[in-house]
Amino acid sequence: MTPDPYLSMDMLRFTTAGSVDDGKSTLIGRLLLDTKSIFEDQLEAVERASQLRGEEYVDLALFTDGLRAEREQRITIDVAYRFFATPKRKFIIADTPGHIQYTRNMVTGASTAELAIILIDAQHGVITQSKRHGFIASLLQIPHVLVAVNKMDLVGYDQAVFQRIAADYTAFASKLSVPSLTFIPISALLGDNVVHRGENMPWYDGPSLLHHLENVSVGASRNLVDFRFPVQMAVRPNAGFRGFAGQIASGTIKPGEDVVVLPSGRSTRVRSIVTFGGELAEAAAGDSVMLTLEDEIDISRGDMIVRSGNLPQASAALQCTLCWMSEEPLNRRTPYILQHTTRQVRAHVDELTYRIDVDSLHREPAQTLTLNEIGRVRLVTTQPLFFDSYQINRATGNFVLIDPYSNNTVAAGMIRRADQELADLKVANFLEKSATLRSPNVVWERTAIGREQREQRHGHQAAVIWFTGLSGSGKSTVARLLERRLYDLGIETFYLDGDNVRHGLNGDLGFSAADRKENIRRVGEVAKLAFEHGHLALCTFISPFREDRRFARSLLPEGRFFEVYVKCDLEVAKRRDPKGLYAKALAGEIKEFTGVTSPYEEPEAPDLVVETDLISVEDAVEAIMAELATRGIIGSR
Amino acid sequence: MSNYLRTHLQQLEAEAIYVIRETVAQFERPVMLFSGGKDSIVMAYLAQRAFWPGKIPFPLMHIDTGHNFPETLEYRDWLVQHLGVQLVVASVQDSIDRGRAQEEPGHNPSRNTLQTVTLLDALAEHKFEAAMGGGRRDEEKARAKERFFSHRDRYGQWDPKNQRPELWSLYNGRKHPGEGFRVFPLSNWTEMDVWQYIRLNDIPIPGLYFSHPRNVLQRDGMWLAVSDVITPLPHEQVEHRIVRFRTIGDLTCTGAVESAASTLDEIILEVAAARITERGGRADDKRSEAAMEDRKKVGYF
Structure with missing residues (x-):
């Protein structure tokens, strides 16, 4: 029996990026040739093609430039996968073109890579494209970056050139998140330091490029802590067996461990881990297995099984980085299909916070994202996703967007975190919004108990107090203290807060003029329901537009709607900035922010004005109480 | 090797099983092509592993050129018995008889190109939406850029410039009516990987x-x-x-x-x-x- 070295070989997936003339294809050709992964017939074909072009040397790049269009244009236009192996390790190269228009391909290649080789031409030093490659490696969280300073033969194998490039690139990379950065001086054409060390650079005492590839630690991008099992399908060959098939995205699992099924939240225990080769005592990230559970729970594709006590985040509003991959630009009105693990939900881009210039790394305002552009967005989904941030868990922090009309994959996304302002959002039914606005067949159902009866029992009249004013003017502060006072007096209050309704009732709305209008319309209707039930409703909303406030007022009888203008100087509000929103708005991170980029229309005839930059909260509350008593809403004390 | 590190063959196997399951989950009528070659044999065994202890939930389809090695047909019939899977045979001779394809001129003509007609007709006839094949990216330069889920238009055609980006392990199988997919679970395997896997798992060939x-x-x-x-x-x-x-x-x-x-x-x-x-x-x-x-x-x- 011969020894079987392949029984202990592992695997490294890496990506290569370089500009047209950096010699990337030559490097790959060299790796394949020197590891004997190129065969005679391939070599002959390339020699034939090189001769036809009248070239002196065998053009190693011809090994990798596969498609005819590429051979004609002499450029690589798509991600190509190459393979080679040494007795220690199998390698999968995602060979990606380096031109600016191919950010899409670099991101694709980087998505599965554990190492990135960035090629720099020793003659030109660190150029914009080398930085872009580093940025993308950092964005996609590739654990190892190897900078190959190529064409050392053309700079006389000068150590100073190599050191300067290494210093320049290290300075640049310090601004990124690159956990491990290695520099190797090479000549891909002549083979120096590619597979063997060679004689030409005695001053270099590090490993050859292949030696580094063979010895770098693999599996560094796997998360072995957080058990996440996205269910691909249920398998029930007979009544006695119910298994859930999937590939473990992260973490490890053993039979007997307590798990929770999302989204149902049902708890159970793993009974067995089934594979063709027998049941396993433990399985880990990357394994394709079938789980059976102790309890009969309804589980289907798209559900996620996780360990009890270690739940992923759940949210329908996400802060993400998007890389746009389609000729069709991002359309904020399109209900895209978001594919995340084994799950598909509808999603739309609620807010484009900024675009990142991949060359300067500057953030800039943008109306849309076009092919190869990268930006920060807020996404809102129709159902909550179960995820971890990409930084913590690559496997559950990634997604793609699919165009619902063309079915093309149009964007790659990395989740940064749940959107804090909409953290507990339940379901954003923006798709059905327009359909449900008008329901002609629904008649108003009068409650059997009239408002007057309720008012009598409550001992006060029903009304709506509408607080309007800039963000940070003190609306909520005043209203909360007011409610406390009213509550203490035994008054039935009902508090509607701008931030709170956006978590739930209005979680599908953004901050455009149209959405703000809809926001106020819904709140007005809810306030009216509370009013009809005899309550004193306190509503705190910026509600910057007169027309919207007029609409809310129109829902109620004369004398029962009190518009309180909580007035505060804009500069004071900015200084207070209790939620840090002005800072974000001024930094361009929030679009359409009242007082910064969106107008506030002062009330022309408010029922009351409280100037919180001039009087205390207590005084403001007293003023409102007095007004309510004067109008006969509450009894005078 | 620590408990959680996996060999290259374990990783390739897990990936192929994931892709086969995704195909079944995303398409109503998948099929797996069987050529008699070692790649399609390994793929069929992976399908068995993907659904074990359940049965393979799709048929195998053999495009029969009529120019088979007798050993291939014998093996094929044994394998479908062994795996308990349904077999569909589409015959190039039928395509010729029906006038859909024409034998190439010359001595001992190959029917290799004619297979395409038979394949496309059979996919349409059985309404198969996704056909899994044993193609590998290492085989040939044009395959090096192939996707796991390779989109084909309603004429079965492949447009190398209009393929969907594939990132992480997300495979987009959405399509319009009439369009189809070719799926390649062994994309990342090399000839050597296939042989090592056959050896390691004692797969009869x-x-x-x-x-x-x-x-x-x-x-x-x-x-x-x-x-x-x-x-x-x-x-x-x-x-x-x-x-x-x-x-x-x-x-x-x-x-x-x-x-x-x-x-x-x-x-x-x-x-x-x-x-x-x-x-x-x-x-x-x-x-x-x-x-x-x-x-x-x-x-x-």
Whole structure:
């Protein structure tokens, strides 16, 4: 029996990026040739093609430039996968073109890579494209970056050139998140330091490029802590067996461990881990297995099984980085299909916070994202996703967007975190919004108990107090203290807060003029329901537009709607900035922010004005109480 | 190797199983192509593993050129029994009889190109939406850019410039009615990986892969097996040699190599030392520099 070295070989997936003339294809050709992964017939074909072009040397790049269009244009236009192996390790190269228009391909290649080789031409030093490659490696969280300073033969194998490039690139990379950065001086054409060390650079005492590839630690991008099992399908060959098939995205699992099924939240225990080769005592990230559970729970594709006590985040509003991959630009009105693990939900881009210039790394305002552009967005989904941030868990922090009309994959996304302002959002039914606005067949159902009866029992009249004013003017502060006072007096209050309704009732709305209008319309209707039930409703909303406030007022009888203008100087509000929103708005991170980029229309005839930059909260509350008593809403004390 | 590190074969197996399951989950009518070659054999075994202890939830389909090695048909029939899977056979001869395809002129014509017609007709007839194939990216340059989920238009055509980006392990199988997908679970495997996997898992393979004596003749720089469809021309010499096959396709275009490798270990050693690709033994790829790309564009596997 011969020894079987392949029984202990592992695997490294890496990506290569370089500009047209950096010699990337030559490097790959060299790796394949020197590891004997190129065969005679391939070599002959390339020699034939090189001769036809009248070239002196065998053009190693011809090994990798596969498609005819590429051979004609002499450029690589798509991600190509190459393979080679040494007795220690199998390698999968995602060979990606380096031109600016191919950010899409670099991101694709980087998505599965554990190492990135960035090629720099020793003659030109660190150029914009080398930085872009580093940025993308950092964005996609590739654990190892190897900078190959190529064409050392053309700079006389000068150590100073190599050191300067290494210093320049290290300075640049310090601004990124690159956990491990290695520099190797090479000549891909002549083979120096590619597979063997060679004689030409005695001053270099590090490993050859292949030696580094063979010895770098693999599996560094796997998360072995957080058990996440996205269910691909249920398998029930007979009544006695119910298994859930999937590939473990992260973490490890053993039979007997307590798990929770999302989204149902049902708890159970793993009974067995089934594979063709027998049941396993433990399985880990990357394994394709079938789980059976102790309890009969309804589980289907798209559900996620996780360990009890270690739940992923759940949210329908996400802060993400998007890389746009389609000729069709991002359309904020399109209900895209978001594919995340084994799950598909509808999603739309609620807010484009900024675009990142991949060359300067500057953030800039943008109306849309076009092919190869990268930006920060807020996404809102129709159902909550179960995820971890990409930084913590690559496997559950990634997604793609699919165009619902063309079915093309149009964007790659990395989740940064749940959107804090909409953290507990339940379901954003923006798709059905327009359909449900008008329901002609629904008649108003009068409650059997009239408002007057309720008012009598409550001992006060029903009304709506509408607080309007800039963000940070003190609306909520005043209203909360007011409610406390009213509550203490035994008054039935009902508090509607701008931030709170956006978590739930209005979680599908953004901050455009149209959405703000809809926001106020819904709140007005809810306030009216509370009013009809005899309550004193306190509503705190910026509600910057007169027309919207007029609409809310129109829902109620004369004398029962009190518009309180909580007035505060804009500069004071900015200084207070209790939620840090002005800072974000001024930094361009929030679009359409009242007082910064969106107008506030002062009330022309408010029922009351409280100037919180001039009087205390207590005084403001007293003023409102007095007004309510004067109008006969509450009894005078 | 620590508890949580996996060998390259374990990782490739897990990936292929994931892709096969995704195909079943995303398409109502998937099918797996079976050519009789080692790649499609390994793929069928992976399908068994993907749904175990359940049965393989789709049929195998064989595009029968009528130019098969008898050993291939024998193995095929044994395998479908062994795996308990349904078999669909689509015949190139039927396509010729129905006037859908025309035999190429010349002596001992190959039906390799005609297969495409039969394949597309069979996919349409059975309304198969996704056809899994054993294609690997290492086989040929045009395959190096192939996706796991490869979109085909309503004419079965592949547009290399209009393929969907594939990131992480997210495979987008959404399509319009009439369109289809080719799925390649073994995309990241090499010839060597396939042999090592066969060896590691004791997967039975047809005897054609092991060295055996056979009557062959030399044509276009290849050793072809003498049979009903490969008959010697006056100037050709039939020789009795010890050969084996590195790939198995149609009798008319699969070349034998002289070899004494009679066990899997010997084959693995031979593949490791080989200086010519396995497709180097196939006449169909030699027609032009971009032969494979052209055939894929019109719907070839």
